[in-house]
Amino acid sequence: MKYVKQFLIILAFSFGGEVLHTLLPLPIPASIYGIIFLFLALNFNLLAVDSIRETSNFLIEIMPVLFIPAAVGILETWGLIRVKWASYLVITLFSTIIVMVVSGHVTQAIMRSDQKQEEQEQQEEQEEVA
Amino acid sequence: MKTIILDSTYFGVLISLGSYWIGTQLKKKWNIALLNPLLIAIILTMTFLVLFHIDYDTYYEGSKYINYLLTPATICLAVPLYEQFELLKKNIKAVMLGISSGVISSLGSVFLLALLFHFDHKNYVTFLPKSITTAIGMGVSQELGGYVAISTAVIIITGVLGNMLAETVCNVFRITHPIAKGIAIGSASHAVGTARAMEMGEIEGAMSSLSIVVSGILTVIGASIFAQLL
Numbered sequence: 001m002k003y004v005k006q007f008l009i010i011l012a013f014s015f016g017g018e019v020l021h022t023l024l025p026l027p028i029p030a031s032i033y034g035i036i037f038l039f040l041a042l043n044f045n046l047l048a049v050d051s052i053r054e055t056s057n058f059l060i061e062i063m064p065v066l067f068i069p070a071a072v073g074i075l076e077t078w079g080l081i082r083v084k085w086a087s088y089l090v091i092t093l094f095s096t097i098i099v100m101v102v103s104g105h106v107t108q109a110i111m112r113s114d115q116k117q118e119e120q121e122q123q124e125e126q127e128e129v130a
Numbered sequence: 131m132k133t134i135i136l137d138s139t140y141f142g143v144l145i146s147l148g149s150y151w152i153g154t155q156l157k158k159k160w161n162i163a164l165l166n167p168l169l170i171a172i173i174l175t176m177t178f179l180v181l182f183h184i185d186y187d188t189y190y191e192g193s194k195y196i197n198y199l200l201t202p203a204t205i206c207l208a209v210p211l212y213e214q215f216e217l218l219k220k221n222i223k224a225v226m227l228g229i230s231s232g233v234i235s236s237l238g239s240v241f242l243l244a245l246l247f248h249f250d251h252k253n254y255v256t257f258l259p260k261s262i263t264t265a266i267g268m269g270v271s272q273e274l275g276g277y278v279a280i281s282t283a284v285i286i287i288t289g290v291l292g293n294m295l296a297e298t299v300c301n302v303f304r305i306t307h308p309i310a311k312g313i314a315i316g317s318a319s320h321a322v323g324t325a326r327a328m329e330m331g332e333i334e335g336a337m338s339s340l341s342i343v344v345s346g347i348l349t350v351i352g353a354s355i356f357a358q359l360l
Contacts, residue, residue: 007202014202027273027350029265032343034205042212049209059203060210060335063325064168064293066200068146069193070264071172071286075179076186077279087247091257092284095239096291096318097299099261102235103341104305104314107228111221111307 006055009047013038136184142192149174166294168322204263204321207339210328214336221309228310229341232317233348236261237356244360254360256281258353260288263320266346274357285320292319293326312337317345 017034041047074081081088135141152174153167179189190197211218218225237258244254256276259267264285271281296315299305305314308331315327316338327338 010202010206013205017201017205027266027269028347029263029269031201031204031263031265032346034201035208035211035339035343038205038208039211042208043215049212052206052209056206056209059199059206060325060328062199063203063321063328065147065150065171066196066203067168067286067289067322067325068150068171068175069142069190069197070200070282071168071290072146072175072179072189072193073186074283074286075176077283080277080280081283084253087249088280088284089287091240091243091247092260092287093291094243095236095257095260096288097295098239099232099236099318100292100296100299100314101303101305103228103232103317104300104303104310106231107224107313108305108307108310110224110227111309114221114224 003055006052009052010038010055010059013041132182136188139192139195142189142194143196144192145175145178145189146171146193146196149178163294163298166290168293168325169290172290204342207321207324207335207342210332210336211339214333217309217333218336218340225309225313225337225340226344228313229317229344230348232261232313232341233345233352236317236345236349237352241356241359249360251357251360252276255353255357257284258356259349260284261318261320262346262349263342266350270350270353274353286322289319289322292323296323296326297330308333309337313341316341320346 013034014030016037017030017032020033021028021030038047042049150167150171153165153170156165156170157167175189178184179186240254240257240260244257249257252275255274256271258274258276259270259281262270262285264282267285268278268282270276271278292315296311296319300311300314305311311330312327312334315323315334320342324335324338324342328335
């Protein structure tokens with residue numbers, strides 16, 4: 001029964017997300033509502049992580065496979081892409097790498113400067129004590 | 131014989147799972163980034179369909195059951211996010227500014243490259259939502275008057291590239307901290323990249339999951355501003 005209950009809970013959040021997506025005039029898909037509400041439920045102890053853990057681990061583990069049908073669907077749009085495929089690929093590739101490098105380094109740089117500041121404060125505190 | 135195979139409900143799932151399995155075996159044998167199981171699975175499935183003249187609708191008839199699980203699986207990304215919430219709170223400034231810089235560099239790089247390739251407005255706005263999750267991205271493309279079908283394809287290709295290159299890019303450009311890696315992967319390549327981040331570690335996965343949500347929402351606003359530029 002464990003898996004039935006776990007899957008039921010996860011599907012309930014999917015259902016709720018879809019209902020919100022239909023009702024609210026925002027460009028936010030069901031899955032995003034679902035993530036936010038499941039997170040809130042876990043964070044405010046309305047739901048224990050253990051009550052979905054195994055099924056959630058399973059679904060996350062098979063996630064790459066779930067993208068295959070949509071990706072194969074590119075076959076259908078190939079006619080539209082074919083004319084400019086080289087420039088499309090260059091833009092997609094370069095922009096993806098640029099975003100990764102910029103966001104990764106900005107995150108890393110801010111974390112380092114915050115850490116330094118923290119260490120400095122700690123040091124000052126210690127000096128004051130001494 | 132062909133109709134028996136095609137009429138089976140399990141055919142679409144079988145070929146998708148089988149191709150992915152072959153992909154994982156190849157990856158195990160030669161550990162190179164280009165041998166990405168997801169990429170191999172997509173190419174093998176496509177080749178199979180083209181070679182045996184099977185149209186996409188027939189394939190999708192069965193494989194839609196895999197697709198069905200995508201929303202529940204994405205929602206489960208809330209679990210790693212919840213488990214790393216303390217770490218997230220501690221680094222909230224770095225995380226939020228990191229994701230924002232990702233959104234701006236995504237829109238900005240599309241703008242510059244579109245200028246370089248002399249794109250018209252319609253082609254340009256088609257690429258603006260390329261780094262965000264498909265469901266939001268399609269809406270953005272439609273809103274701005276882009277080619278929605280091309281946006282969808284570009285978003286998926288971005289995801290697959292992110293999934294494929296995540297490790298290499300992080301190594302080459304010295305993105306070493308797990309939080310920074312997660313933000314980089316999720317901001318650049320949404321849920322498809324996040325699937326890879328989850329394999330790298332719990333922290334990477336959690337940060338990448340958060341990036342899907344935040345960058346998706348920020349891009350809705352940012353793209354409508356950038357759309358005015360070209």
